[in-house]
Structures are given as structure tokens and as C-alpha cells.
Amino acid sequence: MSTSLHAQSPNRYKPATVAIYKTTQDSVQLAHLDRLLEMAYQKTRPQLDYIDSLEKARTIFARQAILKMKRLYYADENKTPIDSLFLINDLSRVTAVSIEGKKLKSLPRILSHCKNLQQLEIVNCSLRKIQRLPSLRKLTTVSILNNSSQKRVLFGKNKTISSFTIHGENTRSHPSRFRNLSSLKTLDLSECALTEFPRDISQNKKLEELILQHNAITLEKDMLPKLKSLKRLGLQHNNIARFQLQFQTSHR
Numbered sequence: 400m401s402t403s404l405h406a407q408s409p410n411r412y413k414p415a416t417v418a419i420y421k422t423t424q425d426s427v428q429l430a431h432l433d434r435l436l437e438m439a440y441q442k443t444r445p446q447l448d449y450i451d452s453l454e455k456a457r458t459i460f461a462r463q464a465i466l467k468m469k470r471l472y473y474a475d476e477n478k479t480p481i482d483s484l485f486l487i488n489d490l491s492r493v494t495a496v497s498i499e500g501k502k503l504k505s506l507p508r509i510l511s512h513c514k515n516l517q518q519l520e521i522v523n524c525s526l527r528k529i530q531r532l533p534s535l536r537k538l539t540t541v542s543i544l545n546n547s548s549q550k551r552v553l554f555g556k557n558k559t560i561s562s563f564t565i566h567g568e569n570t571r572s573h574p575s576r577f578r579n580l581s582s583l584k585t586l587d588l589s590e591c592a593l594t595e596f597p598r599d600i601s602q603n604k605k606l607e608e609l610i611l612q613h614n615a616i617t618l619e620k621d622m623l624p625k626l627k628s629l630k631r632l633g634l635q636h637n638n639i640a641r642f643q644l645q646f647q648t649s650h651r
Contacts, residue, residue, distance in 0.1 A: 416468045418461075425464035432457045470590065472544040472566065474499040474522045484509050491515050499523055505530045521546065526572075531555030540564075548572040554579040561585065561605075568592045578602040589613050589633070600624050612636050 420426040432453065439450045474480065478497035484490060495518040496510065503521075505528040510516065518540040525547045532538075532555075542564040546552065549571050556579045563580060564587040565573060573591055576599045577583055585608040588597065593614040600606070601624040609626070610633035617638045 415471045415473075417471060418465045419467050419469050420464050421466055422464075425460075429457070429461060429464055432460065469568075470545075470566075472522050475520055478518065478520055481507060481509075484513070494518065496520070497522060501525075504528060506532065510535065518542075520544070523547070526552055528553045529555065529557075531557065535559070543567075545569070546572040551575055556581070558582050563587070566590045576602075581605075584608065584628075586610070596624055601626060604628065607631065609633070 418426070418429075420429070436450065436453050436457065439445060439453060474497040475495075478495040479487075479493050481496055481498040481501070484493065484496070487493065490509075490512040491514045493513045494515055496513065496516060497520040498507070499522040501524045503524050503526045505526075506519075510519070511532050511534045514534060515537055516535050517537050519538060520542045522542075522544045524543075526543065527548050527550055529541070529552065536559060538557075538559050540562040541560055543552065544565075545567040546565070547569055552572055552574045554574065554577070558581050560580050561582050562585040563577065563583060566587075566589060567573075568591070570592050573588075573593075575597075577586065577597060578599055580603065582605060583603045584605055586597070586600075586603070586606060587608075587610040589610050589612040591614060593611060593616055595616060596611070600609070603626075605628055606626055607628050608631040609629060610631075612633045613636045615638055616634065623632075
């Protein structure tokens with residue numbers, strides 16, 4: 400069996416972005432320029448020179464006024480909201496749950512009654528710990544988006560989770576290790592402001608897909624960990640000038 404390297408990975412989430420301005424007045428001024436542009440385009444005979452000057456002025460001002468673009472994350476509408484579980488008589492029918500905007504130290508106990516839960520999404524929360532829930536024997540996919548906890552998320556030992564995703568700029572909440580997820584095959588840490596590879600990632604022997612796009616990894620003081628099962632690696636949009644990869648290839 401040969402191991403291949405793929406440059407791209409499916410875009411699982413498409414969060415909206417909002418601008419973070421230096422001052423409130425800057426945001427007001429930019430909104431005013433947008434309004435002037437809108438009015439100029441709506442005229443029966445648009446003055447192209449005037450529109451061109453407005454667009455140039457807006458571009459210059461935006462570069463000075465906007466500090467950064469911040470991503471916003473929303474719950475998946477196809478998943479059952481956590482609060483709705485209290486209204487469902489037969490929780491064994493629930494296969495996908497979304498928890499949004501909650502202050503959580505650990506996962507809600509009601510999840511333990513969702514015997515057939517396969518997907519769990521945690522959005523805009525402050526989760527501290529994913530404890531071991533023996534009853535969730537079918538849980539395979541977990542996503543944590545924009546977690547605001549000031550401490551790293553901890554994991555109980557788990558043998559069912561095969562896909563784990565974390566997105567968000569709050570590096571204080573990112574797990575430092577994933578070795579308790581012994582069945583992990585896909586790990587997506589895109590847009591996490593990472594500067595290096597996850598620690599001890601080589602201990603996840605079954606990992607096949609590692610996505611680290613849109614981070615700040617340089618590979619200057621870091622080396623690609625040895626992952627014998629790795630088939631896909633996403634490193635686009637980092638600060639990497641060049642690097643060499645060597646994969647072991649075995650033939651039957």
C-alpha cells in the first residue's frame with residue numbers, strides 16, 4: 400500500500416467574517432463610504448470617475464482602519480440543538496447534536512442518553528473538558544468551533560472518536576495532546592493560530608488525515624512528525640517557505 404500526499408481537503412465549514420476596527424469612528428466612516436458608493440452605482444448615469452475615486456479612497460481607508468478580520472461560527476442547522484433534547488421522548492433517535500453559546504465545564508449529562516449519537520458539535524462555548532461517556536459508543540465525530548475557555552480542553556480516554564475538528568483563534572483553549580483519542584483518523588486544526596505541529600501527534604498511530612491550513616507554522620524549529628498511516632496533509636496558508644517530506648512506502 401502506498402501513501403500519497405494531497406494538497407487540499409474539503410472545506411467543512413464556511414464561517415462569515417467581520418472586520419475589527421481600530422475605533423468605532425473608523426467603522427462609521429467606512430460605512431459612510433460604502434453608502435456613497437451604493438448611491439453612486441444606483442444613479443441612472445453613474446459617474447465612473449467619481450466611483451473610481453470613491454473605491455480608491457475606501458481601499459486606502461480600509462487598510463488603515465481595519466485591524467483584522469474575525470471569523471464567526473454558527474451551529475449546523477441539520478443537528479439537534481442541545482436544548483431540544485429535553486423535549487424529545489426517545490433520545491435514542493438522535494444522531495447529531497449541536498451545543499451553541501453555553502458556558503460548559505464539561506459535556507451535559509443528558510448526552511449520555513443519546514445512545515446512537517454519532518456527531519457532536521460545540522460552537523461558541525467555553526468547554527473545559529470532554530469527559531469519558533461510556534454510553535456514547537457510536538460517537539465518531541466531534542467539532543469544537545470558537546471555544547472561549549481560558550484553559551486547555553482535556554479529554555477522557557476515548558476509543559470511538561475518529562474525526563476531531565477545532566477552529567478558533569483562542570490558543571489557550573486548544574488541547575495540547577490528542578493521545579487519549581486512540582482511534583483518531585482525521586484531525587482538522589485549521590485557523591487555530593498554531594505556530595507548530597500538535598505535541599505528541601506521532602502517538603496517534605491511526606491518523607490518516609492532518610489538516611493544519613491557515614495557521615502560522617514555519618517549520619523553522621519544527622519537523623513533520625512521523626506518522627506511518629498519514630495519507631493526506633494540509634499545510635496551505637502557513638509561513639512555510641519549503642520543506643521536504645519522506646514517506647515510507649510498503650508493497651504487498
